[in-house]
Amino acid sequence: MSEFALFNKEFFRALQAGELIGSKCLDCDEVSIPQREICPVCHSHEIEIENFSGKGELVAYTVISVPPVKMAEAGYDSKNPYCVGIVELVEGPRISAQILDVDLAHPELIEIGMDLQMTTIQREEGGLQKSYLAFKPA
Numbered sequence: 654m655s656e657f658a659l660f661n662k663e664f665f666r667a668l669q670a671g672e673l674i675g676s677k678c679l680d681c682d683e684v685s686i687p688q689r690e691i692c693p694v695c696h697s698h699e700i701e702i703e704n705f706s707g708k709g710e711l712v713a714y715t716v717i718s719v720p721p722v723k724m725a726e727a728g729y730d731s732k733n734p735y736c737v738g739i740v741e742l743v744e745g746p747r748i749s750a751q752i753l754d755v756d757l758a759h760p761e762l763i764e765i766g767m768d769l770q771m772t773t774i775q776r777e778e779g780g781l782q783k784s785y786l787a788f789k790p791a
Protein backbone atom coordinates (compact mmCIF):
# COMPACT_ATOMS: atom_id res chain seq x y z
CA MET A 654 0.00 0.00 0.00
CA SER A 655 1.21 3.48 -0.85
CA GLU A 656 2.20 5.77 1.99
CA PHE A 657 0.12 8.38 0.18
CA ALA A 658 -2.91 6.59 1.63
CA LEU A 659 -1.96 8.49 4.80
CA PHE A 660 -2.49 11.82 3.07
CA ASN A 661 -5.96 13.28 3.29
CA LYS A 662 -8.16 15.32 0.97
CA GLU A 663 -7.00 18.63 2.44
CA PHE A 664 -3.41 17.70 1.60
CA PHE A 665 -4.27 17.09 -2.06
CA ARG A 666 -6.48 20.18 -2.24
CA ALA A 667 -3.58 22.28 -0.94
CA LEU A 668 -1.21 20.57 -3.37
CA GLN A 669 -3.54 21.48 -6.23
CA ALA A 670 -2.98 25.09 -5.18
CA GLY A 671 0.79 24.55 -5.02
CA GLU A 672 0.89 24.43 -1.22
CA LEU A 673 2.39 21.86 1.10
CA ILE A 674 0.56 21.38 4.38
CA GLY A 675 1.02 19.27 7.48
CA SER A 676 0.30 19.83 11.13
CA LYS A 677 1.89 21.56 14.08
CA CYS A 678 1.43 20.75 17.74
CA LEU A 679 0.48 23.84 19.74
CA ASP A 680 1.87 22.31 22.93
CA CYS A 681 5.38 21.21 21.85
CA ASP A 682 5.79 22.73 18.35
CA GLU A 683 6.38 19.34 16.71
CA VAL A 684 5.61 19.56 12.97
CA SER A 685 4.38 16.55 11.01
CA ILE A 686 3.68 15.66 7.43
CA PRO A 687 1.24 14.13 6.64
CA GLN A 688 -0.84 15.96 9.20
CA ARG A 689 -1.79 14.17 12.41
CA GLU A 690 -4.82 14.28 14.63
CA ILE A 691 -2.67 13.66 17.69
CA CYS A 692 0.90 14.85 18.28
CA PRO A 693 3.30 11.89 17.82
CA VAL A 694 5.62 13.36 20.48
CA CYS A 695 3.45 14.62 23.36
CA HIS A 696 0.07 13.10 22.33
CA SER A 697 -1.62 16.50 22.49
CA HIS A 698 -4.83 17.04 20.52
CA GLU A 699 -4.04 20.75 20.18
CA ILE A 700 -3.05 20.61 16.52
CA GLU A 701 -3.22 23.23 13.82
CA ILE A 702 -2.57 23.08 10.08
CA GLU A 703 0.96 24.12 9.19
CA ASN A 704 1.94 25.55 5.81
CA PHE A 705 5.40 24.41 4.82
CA SER A 706 7.75 26.51 2.72
CA GLY A 707 8.29 23.68 0.26
CA LYS A 708 12.06 24.04 0.63
CA GLY A 709 14.25 21.20 1.72
CA GLU A 710 17.29 19.11 0.98
CA LEU A 711 17.83 15.70 -0.53
CA VAL A 712 18.80 13.06 2.04
CA ALA A 713 18.42 9.88 -0.04
CA TYR A 714 17.29 8.87 -3.50
CA THR A 715 16.83 5.99 -5.86
CA VAL A 716 16.33 5.81 -9.60
CA ILE A 717 13.52 3.45 -10.57
CA SER A 718 13.51 1.78 -13.97
CA VAL A 719 11.08 -1.04 -13.18
CA PRO A 720 8.09 0.96 -11.99
CA PRO A 721 4.93 -0.12 -10.16
CA VAL A 722 1.77 -0.30 -12.32
CA LYS A 723 0.60 3.29 -11.72
CA MET A 724 3.94 4.75 -12.73
CA ALA A 725 4.18 2.43 -15.75
CA GLU A 726 0.78 3.76 -16.83
CA ALA A 727 2.20 7.27 -16.46
CA GLY A 728 4.85 6.34 -19.06
CA TYR A 729 7.84 5.31 -16.96
CA ASP A 730 9.91 2.23 -17.83
CA SER A 731 13.53 1.12 -18.20
CA LYS A 732 14.05 3.62 -21.07
CA ASN A 733 12.31 6.40 -19.14
CA PRO A 734 13.24 5.95 -15.46
CA TYR A 735 12.39 8.36 -12.67
CA CYS A 736 13.94 9.43 -9.41
CA VAL A 737 12.31 9.15 -6.00
CA GLY A 738 13.94 10.84 -3.05
CA ILE A 739 13.58 11.48 0.65
CA VAL A 740 13.49 15.22 1.23
CA GLU A 741 14.11 16.81 4.61
CA LEU A 742 12.02 19.97 4.74
CA VAL A 743 13.62 23.06 6.30
CA GLU A 744 10.89 22.80 8.96
CA GLY A 745 12.24 19.35 9.92
CA PRO A 746 9.96 16.55 8.73
CA ARG A 747 10.96 14.21 5.93
CA ILE A 748 8.80 13.26 2.98
CA SER A 749 9.33 11.08 -0.06
CA ALA A 750 8.49 12.40 -3.50
CA GLN A 751 9.52 12.27 -7.12
CA ILE A 752 12.64 14.36 -7.86
CA LEU A 753 12.56 16.19 -11.19
CA ASP A 754 15.25 17.83 -13.33
CA VAL A 755 18.09 15.57 -12.21
CA ASP A 756 20.43 13.70 -14.56
CA LEU A 757 18.91 10.21 -14.68
CA ALA A 758 21.58 9.05 -17.14
CA HIS A 759 24.19 9.79 -14.44
CA PRO A 760 22.43 9.14 -11.11
CA GLU A 761 25.81 9.04 -9.34
CA LEU A 762 25.99 12.81 -9.94
CA ILE A 763 22.78 13.47 -7.99
CA GLU A 764 23.99 15.20 -4.86
CA ILE A 765 22.92 14.28 -1.34
CA GLY A 766 22.33 17.57 0.48
CA MET A 767 21.31 19.51 -2.63
CA ASP A 768 18.69 22.22 -2.10
CA LEU A 769 15.26 21.39 -3.44
CA GLN A 770 12.04 23.28 -3.99
CA MET A 771 8.62 21.66 -4.17
CA THR A 772 6.65 21.56 -7.37
CA THR A 773 3.76 19.44 -8.57
CA ILE A 774 3.28 16.93 -11.33
CA GLN A 775 -0.07 16.96 -13.11
CA ARG A 776 -1.19 13.51 -14.13
CA GLU A 777 -4.47 12.29 -15.50
CA GLU A 778 -5.90 9.37 -13.60
CA GLY A 779 -9.27 7.85 -14.35
CA GLY A 780 -10.24 10.93 -16.38
CA LEU A 781 -9.37 13.25 -13.49
CA GLN A 782 -6.48 15.68 -13.42
CA LYS A 783 -4.50 15.06 -10.23
CA SER A 784 -1.57 16.86 -8.62
CA TYR A 785 1.33 14.92 -7.17
CA LEU A 786 4.08 16.24 -4.97
CA ALA A 787 7.53 16.50 -6.52
CA PHE A 788 10.74 18.42 -5.91
CA LYS A 789 13.28 19.98 -8.24
CA PRO A 790 16.70 21.57 -7.67
CA ALA A 791 16.28 25.04 -6.11
Ligand SMILES: [Zn+2]
Binds near residue numbers: 693695696697
Ligand atom coordinates in the same frame (compact mmCIF):
# COMPACT_ATOMS: atom_id res chain seq x y z
ZN1 LIG B 1 3.23 17.85 20.86
